[in-house]
Amino acid sequence: MSFTFQDFPVADDDLRSDVLAGLSACPKAIPPKYFYDERGCRLFEAICAQPEYALCRTERALMASRLPDIAAAVGPVDCIVEPGAGECSKVRLLLDALHPTHLVVLDIAGAPLAAAAQALVHAYPGLAVTALGMDFIRDLEAAAPCLPPGRRLIYYPGSSIGNFPPEAATALLARFRQLAGADGQLLIGFDLKKDPLLLHAAYNDAAGITAAFNLNLLERLNRELGADFNPSCFRHYAFYNPVAGRIEMHLVSLAEQDVNVAGQRFHFALGETLHTEHSYKFRCDEFSALAQTAGWALKAEWAHGGFAVQLYG
Template structure:
């Protein structure tokens, strides 16, 4: 029916500030939200198709298989809101089952989001689609004026919540609670703790796509911050840390080297790491405790092959 796109500026200044701060820190780190330039978005889609990375396919299969039950438990909604919607693939299943009049999708990668979201307004007659190119960590509350009143469903699939340490995950789910409003619900997908070898394989695919995704971050900094990273001198290194319950993704320096970024010089010692992402894995009780602390109450849950989908309603 209708399609609206709004891009929220400032991402470029944030990139410079966050990267310079992250490279000055010990250990060095860069927030994972900066993976997603256009090449990063394409590489992520390709990761999802790798045989070792079953997360996306499992979540989609679970959603498809249990869609009738999930939709009946959710009930009628006026608006679906998806933060970090990417290619807007899984939400299509919910649109078919719930037929809401409004969809609001948010993503830091504004142009790819607009390209993915615009066809939804044609494919679902009567659906008003709003795409907001924004960093929701920064700007989530700025989405509120774009949301119609009534029953809102926040949809946060893909185990994206695993990119946040437990305290930060609680803080983000608290903000989702505010955004959802009094009658709001949260449908969220997350990866469960499982055989660490299986987790290890998922982030070390044989085709090297996750490695390319990780290294693409340096390519982005070379292009957008006038940096001079030599990609051949960094190695993708991902492993499951069972003490912390997370996959850690790093770029390890293969030599002692200097790198210039936005006019500033940084030293990397041989073997020094640039930490690029954490992906926390959860037991169901660990996850529901995080959501409960954020003001949500578990309403229903579905599980398949090491992946869980939970439905929450407001508890206060």
């Protein structure tokens, strides 16, 4: 049993430059990866427990019920690689079924990832675990030297691929193809298109957890960039755009206001939005066409309750 943690911290300059560029753009936008400070991670886990947000429960049910079929289709693997692993809970089913010798997990929130990954070492004797605290969207290729030889499975659950516009999603899938190696595979989960009312409710939960998650981004900018956002002057706003096939999440300015961020001043008009996230939804054939463009070949797929998992080689 072994555990290795390597941190590739997100530099303050990266946060600063991304935020200043996003606030200077029209429309204003900030990359969703910056949701995930310590409080943001806790709030996201709470979102997954809300009754309106069925995505995580549906995915778990699908994986558990079809696990023998999934394991048979994947076959023997030496290493599972999970980008965006978070609390490392989803990969446990695959560890139980596939028995790899190595697990490599990546996440932008390095400290929580290290704690979760270390717990896996004790739960799975004989498993070598490597945790990489990194912004894998930026630094994915830096993970390659940390991977052991052998057959790899890239595991990307949770419909995280939906946070990327189609061109960016295709580019990330192509980078996964390179990281997997010639005989590597990709097991990926994504949310399916469904009743817009269900999708709207999922991102506007009655308890207000998603709203708190969205507004927490402003608190992070206040703390880390010396900004002076007043979160009470912004409102969480999320809706499903059926033409684009995506949830759009925004923070709407409730007043004419100026905000100072990292020494620069930005004006928000009444009703102007700060775009914080897209969450694309797919048909199975739409997603497989996108993955094929990135160099993957569809091997198998499973769908249940408005969610799908596909295996590529």
